[in-house]
Amino acid sequence: MEKSIRKYFWIFALPTMAAFTIGFIVPFLYGIFLSFCKFTTVTDWSWVGFQNYTRIFVVNGIVDKSFLHSIWYTALFTVVSVLIINLVSCGIAMALTKGIKGTNLFRTVFFLPNLIGGIVLSYVWLMIFNSILQNYSKTIVSSQWSAFWGLVIVVCWQQIGYMMIIYIAGIQNIPPELIEAAKIDGASSWQLIRYVTLPMLMPTITICTFLTLTNGFKLFDQNLALTGGNPGKMSQLLALNIYDTMYGTNGWQGVGQAKAVIFFILVALIALIQNKITTSKEVQD
Amino acid sequence: MKKKLVTVLLAASMLATMLAGCGSGNGGSGDKKADGSVYMLNFKPETDQAWQDLAATYTEQTGVPVTVVTAADGQYKTQLQSELAKKEAPTIFNIGSTADCAEYDKYIYDLKDSDIYKHLNDKSLALEYDGKIASVANCYECYGIIYNKAILENYCKNYPDAVIKSVDDIKDLDTLEKVATDINTNVDAINEACGTKLLEAFASSGLDDGSSWRFSGHLAGIELYYEFKDAGCDLTAGQDTIEGTYMDNYKRVWDMYTNTSGADKSTLDSGSLNAEAELGMEEAVFYQNGDWEYSAFADGNENGYTVAQDDLSMMPIYFGVDDENEGLAVGTENHWTVNAQADQKDIDATLEFLNWVVTSDEGRDAITNKMGLSAPFDTFTGDYASKNAFAAVASDLASEGKTSVAWSFNATPSVDDWRADFVAALTEYTERDGSWDDVSKTFVDQWSYYWKLSNE
Numbered sequence: 001m002e003k004s005i006r007k008y009f010w011i012f013a014l015p016t017m018a019a020f021t022i023g024f025i026v027p028f029l030y031g032i033f034l035s036f037c038k039f040t041t042v043t044d045w046s047w048v049g050f051q052n053y054t055r056i057f058v059v060n061g062i063v064d065k066s067f068l069h070s071i072w073y074t075a076l077f078t079v080v081s082v083l084i085i086n087l088v089s090c091g092i093a094m095a096l097t098k099g100i101k102g103t104n105l106f107r108t109v110f111f112l113p114n115l116i117g118g119i120v121l122s123y124v125w126l127m128i129f130n131s132i133l134q135n136y137s138k139t140i141v142s143s144q145w146s147a148f149w150g151l152v153i154v155v156c157w158q159q160i161g162y163m164m165i166i167y168i169a170g171i172q173n174i175p176p177e178l179i180e181a182a183k184i185d186g187a188s189s190w191q192l193i194r195y196v197t198l199p200m201l202m203p204t205i206t207i208c209t210f211l212t213l214t215n216g217f218k219l220f221d222q223n224l225a226l227t228g229g230n231p232g233k234m235s236q237l238l239a240l241n242i243y244d245t246m247y248g249t250n251g252w253q254g255v256g257q258a259k260a261v262i263f264f265i266l267v268a269l270i271a272l273i274q275n276k277i278t279t280s281k282e283v284q285d
Numbered sequence: 286m287k288k289k290l291v292t293v294l295l296a297a298s299m300l301a302t303m304l305a306g307c308g309s310g311n312g313g314s315g316d317k318k319a320d321g322s323v324y325m326l327n328f329k330p331e332t333d334q335a336w337q338d339l340a341a342t343y344t345e346q347t348g349v350p351v352t353v354v355t356a357a358d359g360q361y362k363t364q365l366q367s368e369l370a371k372k373e374a375p376t377i378f379n380i381g382s383t384a385d386c387a388e389y390d391k392y393i394y395d396l397k398d399s400d401i402y403k404h405l406n407d408k409s410l411a412l413e414y415d416g417k418i419a420s421v422a423n424c425y426e427c428y429g430i431i432y433n434k435a436i437l438e439n440y441c442k443n444y445p446d447a448v449i450k451s452v453d454d455i456k457d458l459d460t461l462e463k464v465a466t467d468i469n470t471n472v473d474a475i476n477e478a479c480g481t482k483l484l485e486a487f488a489s490s491g492l493d494d495g496s497s498w499r500f501s502g503h504l505a506g507i508e509l510y511y512e513f514k515d516a517g518c519d520l521t522a523g524q525d526t527i528e529g530t531y532m533d534n535y536k537r538v539w540d541m542y543t544n545t546s547g548a549d550k551s552t553l554d555s556g557s558l559n560a561e562a563e564l565g566m567e568e569a570v571f572y573q574n575g576d577w578e579y580s581a582f583a584d585g586n587e588n589g590y591t592v593a594q595d596d597l598s599m600m601p602i603y604f605g606v607d608d609e610n611e612g613l614a615v616g617t618e619n620h621w622t623v624n625a626q627a628d629q630k631d632i633d634a635t636l637e638f639l640n641w642v643v644t645s646d647e648g649r650d651a652i653t654n655k656m657g658l659s660a661p662f663d664t665f666t667g668d669y670a671s672k673n674a675f676a677a678v679a680s681d682l683a684s685e686g687k688t689s690v691a692w693s694f695n696a697t698p699s700v701d702d703w704r705a706d707f708v709a710a711l712t713e714y715t716e717r718d719g720s721w722d723d724v725s726k727t728f729v730d731q732w733s734y735y736w737k738l739s740n741e
Contacts, residue, residue: 040388041370060737130555137551142716228494230554232709247363248701250388250739 035257052258066233067259070241071266077148077237078216081155085212086205089160093167094197107168111161118158118221125154126226140227147227147235154222159215163208170204171197199281206278213274217267238263320349321634326368327355328379328619335655342647349634369624376627376635381618382695383522384739386414393419394625394632400640401621404662412620420620424658427599427613427679427689428503428575430461435596436481436570440468444478455600457608458534462541468570469545481567487541488569489548492712493556499573500539500711501704505728506614506694507604508535513693521616523696525740526733532725534605542573543715551716564597565590573602576675580657599675601682601690612682613675616692617661699735706731 030042035052039045056067092110096103113121129140129150140150174197182196198205220239223229229236229244236244242263246256327336333355340351354375356364361379368375369392380386386393395417396402402421405411410422437452448460448467455461465486468475472483490500508531510520518524543550546569548558563569565582572578580586582594601611623635642648643662649669652660659671671677683689697703710727713719 040391041366043370044391060734126556130552130557134549134552134555137549139552139555141554229705230494230709231712233705244701247366248699248705249735250384250699252738253366 031257032261035254035261037257038251038254040251040253048254052254053262055252055255056259056262066236067241069234070236070238073144073148073235074217074219074238077151077219078213080152081159081216082209082212084152084156085159085163086208088156089163089208090167090201090205092160093164093171094193096164097168097171107165110164113158113160114162116158119225121158122154122222122225125150125157141230141235144231144234147230150226151219151222151235151237154226155216155219158222159212163212166208166211167201167204170201174200202278202282206275206282209274209278210271214267214271217263217270238266321628321630321632323349323351323377323631323635323638324373324375325351325353325377326361326365326375326379327353328361329656330355330358332656332658335651338655339642339648339651343638343641347641349638351638369626374624374627376624376631377639378622378624379618380412380420380620380622382697382700383412383414384696384698384700386412386419387739389622390415392622392624392626393417394623395419396421396623399623399636401636401643401662404640404643404664406661406663410617410661420622422617422619422661423621424619424652424656425615425617425661425676426575426577426619426659427615427676428573429599429601429613429675429678431564431572431574431578431597431599431675433564433567433570433592433596434598435593436479436483436567437464439479439481440475443480444471444475446471446474456603458537458541458603458605461600461603462537465541465545465571469547483570484568485547485563486545486570487543488560488563488572489546489558490539490542490553490573491548491556491558491560492554492708492715493558495556496558496560497554497708497711498704500542501707502694502697502700503575503614504535504538504573504602505707506692507602507690508532508728509693509696510614510690511604511606513691513696519696520691520693521695523693525736527729529725529729531604531606532721532728536721536724537605538602539711539715553715554712562588562590565592567592576659576673576679577657579673579675594674597674599678601687610686610688612687612689613679614690614692615679615683616695618692618695698732698739703731703735 034042034045036047036049037045038048038052057064092106096106116124126140133139133142133146138146141147178196178200179192182192187195218239219237220243223235223237223240224243227235229240233241233244238259242256242259245252245259249255323340325336325340327333333353336353336355340353343349343351354364354368365375365378369378369389378392380389380393393414396411397418399418399421402408402411402418405421407425410425412419434452441447441449441451446467448463449455455464468483468486472485475481476483491497492500508529509523509527511531511534512527512529513520513523515530516524543553560569560572561574561578561581564572565588576599579594579597581588582590582592582597584594599613601608601613603611621639623632623639625632627635642652643660644664649660649665652658653665653669653671657673659673659676660669665671679689706727707724710719710724714721714724
């Protein structure tokens with residue numbers, strides 16, 4: 001059995017690998033290639049070397065900060081949303097595994113926002129925000145910071161429920177005898193969380209931080225629908241900035257592509273580091 | 286047994302997804318066409334149904350397959366770029382301006398000898414690029430200030446302190462300013478005297494992405510027009526630098542729009558304002574927009590507006606420069622371009638189809654009556670002349686000897702970027718007491734900045 005698996009595994013892997021190659025690897029490599037070209041459509045390109053990459057930072061002989069701005073704006077957004085989402089969803093998950101009344105109802109309600117698409121959700125929130133801010137003669141795009149907190153609220157509201165479900169699954173997986181043993185040894189509830197629940201929860205935390213981190217960096221729909229990058233281009237997160245360069249600036253498709261390559265490297269690097277850090281804290285059983 | 290069943294099911298669903306992928310590919314290349322075919326990537330979402338019907342009629346009559354795909358609003362460029370890269374690329378697509386020509390030069394077929402170019406009345410409505418007739422306008426549009434004539438007449442007649450005697454007195458910016466200010470300040474007294482339910486003079490000037498183009502495109506176009514006229518350059522192709530000579534006039538008009546409107550000046554970018562509805566519900570008298578709005582106010586339109594279409598008319602955007610001679614702004618962003626990269630037989634079929642559209646009864650009926658466009662071809666006479674009352678104002682004014690304002694904003698380099706920067710500055714000025722100098726500076730500086738970018 002073992003032997004035949006080793007012999008024939010490629011047949012079983014083939015369909016998936018083929019789909020993965022066609023749908024992911026080929027476009028990805030082609031995309032990297034295009035970042036060194038000037039092109040209008042993807043079939044009509046001419047090689048320009050590193051010109052696209054220099055243009056990201058120097059435009060018309062002047063240093064252009066818009067990409068750098070969206071990098072740190074995105075980074076800040078990601079840090080804030082990762083913290084809030086994970087803390088809150090973990091907290092709710094703990095509360096909802098204590099067997100209080102109406103647990104299922106609460107779980108459903110918290111999960112619901114996740115079922116609404118990002119664009120629709122943002123338009124609904126846009127109306128809510130603006131009708132409140134109107135009283136203060138402001139709108140959600142009055143400054144880059146109101147836009148920032150608007151985005152944070154929408155994204156948290158959407159993702160907390162989803163992460164909560166993962167945390168609940170993680171908490172329920174902790175063997176009850178461990179907790180019981182700790183209790184018998186006289187651990188306080190804080191000690192219980194600090195020395196039993198959290199270490200046992202590390203694999204879940206790895207997954208949840210990974211998901212929220214990459215979601216934060218990749219965020220596009222909510223950004224487009226809620227702020228559209230306004231005021232000016234000050235609330236453009238990375239993905240929207242790339243999209244805008246690609247389709248907004250005449251003849252800059254190549255530069256947009258180059259930004260996308262940098263974007264990929266950045267997200268891949270950060271995700272790898274994060275994975276390494278949190279996995280190293282996981283308890284081996 | 287159960288496990289086996291699951292395995293079989295999983296394998297089947299996996300194969301199905303793969304086969305589905307191949308299947309659609311086969312379908313496309315499967316039907317071999319003996320003759321050419323037509324594929325149009327339509328620019329105006331509101332005309333989609335009319336084009337689909339027209340395409341079906343043509344296929345029925347001639348057997349030539351015609352595909353019409355309409356890009357979603359604001360997604361034209363995105364879709365065009367991906368469609369053009371396909372094997373079965375569009376044979377007809379839309380090009381907005383000379384700037385677009387530079388970008389799509391390789392895909393532009395010279396229409397010099399085509400029938401549609403021969404039928405074009407006003408040859409200035411075709412775009413020329415690099416010695417080619419790059420594209421032919423398929424409609425022309427006009428914009429100005431749409432106003433409720435009935436309410437204004439009512440105001441002149443029944444409001445004792447009216448600042449004008451008749452609507453025709455509004456012939457320049459000074460008078461318009463006076464009327465708008467008077468209506469907005471004394472709105473309650475006017476409502477009482479005239480039995481109207483006005484809330485404001487000018488409909489709201491939203492600075493959100495759905496409305497700001499009216500000011501960063503159309504209103505800015507008037508400034509650019511006068512400037513290009515002074516400079517003596519091509520009015521729709523523009524030039525690399527601008528001076529902002531008439532930005533003070535822009536400010537005057539903009540201040541009038543925002544000061545005589547009921548909308549809160551500090552939240553114009555909220556995206557919750559609906560200027561069209563304000564005019565439609567007879568809450569506002571003036572509204573800057575174009576003749577494409579005409580059908581929105583038609584009786585029995587799904588919008589449910591109370592205003593009667595006949596009560597509305599359009600006046601030029603008086604700019605305080607040459608009000609005496611200024612007509613409506615007439616031009617277009619809708620041009621047919623034929624894809625030079627398509628097979629010759631497809632190009633031939635496409636040219637034949639376009640000619641049929643502008644000469645046949647079905648085609649002309651669809652364009653004039655179903656799409657409500659004003660077509661610039663010599664075949665559109667009699668029953669097929671435009672029924673758009675706003676467009677009629679444009680030609681009336683022209684025949685009175687006024688000069689139609691060209692669509693100079695078509696020259697804008699990197700349109701989306703330039704407009705975004707300008708709107709940001711305009712918002713800062715309007716909502717947060719920013720300085721007008723910054724607005725002017727952005728207007729001028731960003732122009733040459735983006736011009737340099739798109740022409741290097």
